[in-house]
Structure formats: structure tokens, C-alpha cells
Amino acid sequence: MRQRVVIAMALALEPSLVIMDEPTTALDVVVQNGIIKKVMELQQKFGFSVLFITHDLPLMLEMCDRIGVMYAGKLVEVAGRGELLKGAQHPYTQGLLGAFPALTGPKIKLEGIPGSPPDLISPPPGCRFAPRCKHAMPQCHTAEPAGQTGRSKYVACHLYTEGEIAHEQVSAGSERAQ
Ligand code: SF4
Incomplete structure (x- = not known):
């Protein structure tokens, strides 16, 4: 509910661009789905753009142009x-x-990415x-x-x-x- 309130506050001034930084982090997939659908519905209605920052690539592939x-x-x-x-x-x-x-489809072995991200202090x-x-x-x-x-x-x-x-x-x- 807090995430919904913050999104409502962000939209109250009728912005042309909304930056959403991990807006659905820590939410279960059902609530996440509800929030994303609402954002997309509001976007269609009011015509603003969304810059969505997330680690969730499948979600991006579903909702981003x-x-x-x-x-x-x-x-x-x-x-x-x-x-x-x-x-x-x-x-x-x-x-x-x-x-x-x-x-869907046949089961295949996932490859993943070996290793860990670098230390950004000395990349x-x-x-x-x-x-x-x-x-x-x-x-x-x-x-x-x-x-x-x-x-x-x-x-x-x-x-x-x-x-x-x-x-x-x-x-x-x-x-x-x-
Ligand atoms: S530039 Fe980076 S990503 Fe591209 S082949 Fe070399 S190591 Fe891999």
C-alpha cells in the first residue's frame, strides 16, 4: 500500500516523466502484477513516460518499449x-x-553467468x-x-x-x- 501511495504522490503533479527505481522490489508477484498493471493503465490515460530501473529483465521485456x-x-x-x-x-x-x-516448452539446462560483479572502487x-x-x-x-x-x-x-x-x-x- 505504501508503494501505491508513493506512486499516487508521484503522479499528482501530472509529470511528463516518472522515474521508478525498483518500484516492486520485495513485493510478491501478485501484488507486483497489480501495481504494474495500474501504472500502465495510468500511463495510457495520462500519457506520461516511465523510466523503469530494475534487475527484473523479464518484467522489462513485458512492459518496456x-x-x-x-x-x-x-x-x-x-x-x-x-x-x-x-x-x-x-x-x-x-x-x-x-x-x-x-x-513453457521443453526443459533446458540454464547456463547462468559465472563469477561475481567487480569491485567498483577498483574495476x-x-x-x-x-x-x-x-x-x-x-x-x-x-x-x-x-x-x-x-x-x-x-x-x-x-x-x-x-x-x-x-x-x-x-x-x-x-x-x-x-
Ligand atoms: S568486450 Fe566484454 S563483453 Fe565483449 S567479448 Fe570482450 S569481454 Fe566479452
């Missing part, structure tokens, strides 16, 4: 919901998607995901990847500056993650 994935304080991938569902490009996004069980050099990345190459440990932008996408990963073979590796990983 455009998703930015961050790892260790860096934006690593930005894409529309449909594009992410078709095939995430960054190995971290693939790992996240591959770690959630599907509700690793190069790509911050390198110590956990199965595609890591030598330059990943020394040079921070520049973001590559496509039509509506953004991905920060050396695989996308290394030519076609590397690109195929990532595409294959994306398919596994779906």
Missing part, C-alpha cells in the same frame, strides 16, 4: 524490446536472458565484464570497448569491432539465450 542494460555502472546494450527478444547482442545481456527459465581494466565473459579476447582485458550504434541499437563489446566471425559467435549465443 526500449531497454538499456547496464553492467558495473556502464551501459552495455540498448535495444527495443522486440530486438532483445529476437537476439540480444552483448554477452552479458545474453547471459541474463539465458538465466531465466521459460514457463578491472578494459571491459568490466571480461572476467566473466566466455567470449573474452586479449584486448577485452586492456581496452574499454567503444559503443557501436546501429539504427536503433547500441552495444559496447569488442566482438562488434572484430569482423564477421566474431559477430557470428555472438549471434549463436543469442539464439541459445532465447
Whole structure:
């Protein structure tokens, strides 16, 4: 109920943008579903935008038009919901998607992401995901990847500056993650 009250307070001034930082954390899925439905209903009615910050990627894929994935304080991938569902490009996004069980279909072994997030006081050099990345190459440990932008996408990963073979590796990983 407190979360509902805070959301109502946030909407009272008719904002054009609402920033929701983990608004459903610690709620059970039934209450979470009720709150999210209410927010979406209000959004349709009043036309505001929502910037939703959460660890819950499946929830994002259900309710967001455009998703930015961050790892260790860096934006690593930005894409529309449909594009992410078709095939995430960054190995971290693939790992996240591959770690959630599907509700339907055959049972498959979930891969997960090995290791732990880095210490942000002294993050690793190069790509911050390198110590956990199965595609890591030598330059990943020394040079921070520049973001590559496509039509509506953004991905920060050396695989996308290394030519076609590397690109195929990532595409294959994306398919596994779906
Ligand atoms: S830059 Fe290298 S280590 Fe980082 S995600 Fe891409 S392949 Fe993996």
C-alpha cells in the first residue's frame, strides 16, 4: 500500500516523466502484477513516460518499449524490446536472458553467468565484464570497448569491432539465450 501511495504522490503533479527505481522490489508477484498493471493503465490515460530501473529483465521485456542494460555502472546494450527478444547482442545481456527459465516448452539446462560483479572502487581494466565473459579476447582485458550504434541499437563489446566471425559467435549465443 505504501508503494501505491508513493506512486499516487508521484503522479499528482501530472509529470511528463516518472522515474521508478525498483518500484516492486520485495513485493510478491501478485501484488507486483497489480501495481504494474495500474501504472500502465495510468500511463495510457495520462500519457506520461516511465523510466523503469530494475534487475527484473523479464518484467522489462513485458512492459518496456526500449531497454538499456547496464553492467558495473556502464551501459552495455540498448535495444527495443522486440530486438532483445529476437537476439540480444552483448554477452552479458545474453547471459541474463539465458538465466531465466521459460514457463513453457521443453526443459533446458540454464547456463547462468559465472563469477561475481567487480569491485567498483577498483574495476578491472578494459571491459568490466571480461572476467566473466566466455567470449573474452586479449584486448577485452586492456581496452574499454567503444559503443557501436546501429539504427536503433547500441552495444559496447569488442566482438562488434572484430569482423564477421566474431559477430557470428555472438549471434549463436543469442539464439541459445532465447
Ligand atoms: S568486450 Fe570482450 S569481454 Fe566484454 S563483453 Fe565483449 S567479448 Fe566479452
